[in-house]
Amino acid sequence: MIRIGPERDADAREIETLLDRAFGPDRTARPSYALRHGTERLRGLCFSAREEGRIAGIIRFWPVIIGQDVAAALLGPIAVRIKSRNREIGARLVRRGLRACREEGHRIVVAIGTKAYLGRFGFEGARMQDLEFDPAVEDDRFLVYELVPDALDGVTGAVRAASSPKGQTHKRRRPSVQRASA
Numbered sequence: 001m002i003r004i005g006p007e008r009d010a011d012a013r014e015i016e017t018l019l020d021r022a023f024g025p026d027r028t029a030r031p032s033y034a035l036r037h038g039t040e041r042l043r044g045l046c047f048s049a050r051e052e053g054r055i056a057g058i059i060r061f062w063p064v065i066i067g068q069d070v071a072a073a074l075l076g077p078i079a080v081r082i083k084s085r086n087r088e089i090g091a092r093l094v095r096r097g098l099r100a101c102r103e104e105g106h107r108i109v110v111a112i113g114t115k116a117y118l119g120r121f122g123f124e125g126a127r128m129q130d131l132e133f134d135p136a137v138e139d140d141r142f143l144v145y146e147l148v149p150d151a152l153d154g155v156t157g158a159v160r161a162a163s164s165p166k167g168q169t170h171k172r173r174r175p176s177v178q179r180a181s182a
C-alpha cells in the first residue's frame, strides 16, 4: 500500500539515491537547480510516497520570485523510483503538493519539467504567459500553473531564486509576438 506523507529528514539519503537514479548524478548542473540556489525547500510542501517502508517517490517545492516581487512556488524535483512507476504515485504526489501549496496561500507554481507529464495537471508553457527563464530551457519545459484563477494576470518577468537580487533576469528567448501566436 502506498502512503503519501510529509518528507522526513531521516529519508534524506534514500531520496538522494532516488534522485540520482531518476535524473543522473549530474542533476545539480541542471538549470532548475539555479532556481534553488541559496534557498531552503518549502518543507511543509515536500512529500514522499512510501511503500513497504521504502521511498517510492517524492515531490518538493522551493520559493522563487517572478519579476520584481511576485512570490511563487517552484515544483521540483518530482520523481518515482523506476519499479514503482505507472501506478499513479506521481499523480498523487503532484495533486497532494498542489493542494498543500493552495492551502498555504500560494497562488502560482512554476516548474522546469515535462509538459507531456505536468500538462495533465494543468501546467502550461510559461513563456506564453510572458514569464522568462534561462533561454537554454525549451518552451515546453518551462511551465506554470495558476493555483487560483487569474493569478498570473499582470505578472510578467524573469523567474529567479528567492535568494537572487532584484533585476537579475534572463533574456527573452523569442519576441513576444511569436510567443503570442505559438
Ligand SMILES: CC(C)(COP(=O)(O)OP(=O)(O)OC[C@H]1O[C@@H](n2cnc3c(N)ncnc32)[C@H](O)[C@@H]1OP(=O)(O)O)[C@@H](O)C(=O)NCCC(=O)NCCS
Residues within 6 Å of the ligand: 022, 023, 078, 079, 080, 081, 084, 085, 086, 087, 088, 089, 090, 091, 092, 112, 113, 114, 116, 117, 118
Ligand atoms: C514522471 C514520473 C514522476 C511519473 O511518475 P509515475 O508515478 O510513473 O506517474 P503516473 O503513474 O502518475 O503517470 C504515468 C503516466 O505518465 C506518463 N509519463 C511518465 N513520465 C512521462 C514523461 N516524462 N513524459 C510524458 N509522459 C510521462 C506515463 O507514460 C503514463 O502515461 P499513461 O497514464 O497515459 O499510461 C516518473 O516517470 C519519473 O520519476 N520520471 C523521471 C523523473 C522525471 O522525469 N521527473 C520530471 C517529470 S516533470
